Amino acid sequence: MGVQTNPMSNLQLELLKIYATDIPEQQLLDIKRMLAAYFAELIDRDITSLWEEKGWDDSTIETWKHERLRTPY
Numbered sequence: 001m002g003v004q005t006n007p008m009s010n011l012q013l014e015l016l017k018i019y020a021t022d023i024p025e026q027q028l029l030d031i032k033r034m035l036a037a038y039f040a041e042l043i044d045r046d047i048t049s050l051w052e053e054k055g056w057d058d059s060t061i062e063t064w065k066h067e068r069l070r071t072p073y
Contacts, residue, residue, distance in 0.1 A: 006013070023031075054060075 008016075019031075
């Protein structure tokens with residue numbers, strides 16, 4: 001017998017347990033906004049950490065603006 005994998009993530013399963021019944025559309029929209037804000041905050045923290053770790057500053061962005069990274073054919 002092979003290993004079974006669940007097609008849903010642990011987050012999806014947890015949300016299914018919490019919200020096993022229908023909720024009003026406005027509550028659903030509010031929850032979607034909260035989740036989006038949460039994940040946006042995580043991304044912001046990761047980018048800030050990477051920015052500091054690499055020692056990037058405004059001049060780094062200026063350099064990137066002028067780079068040509070396309071693959072020559």
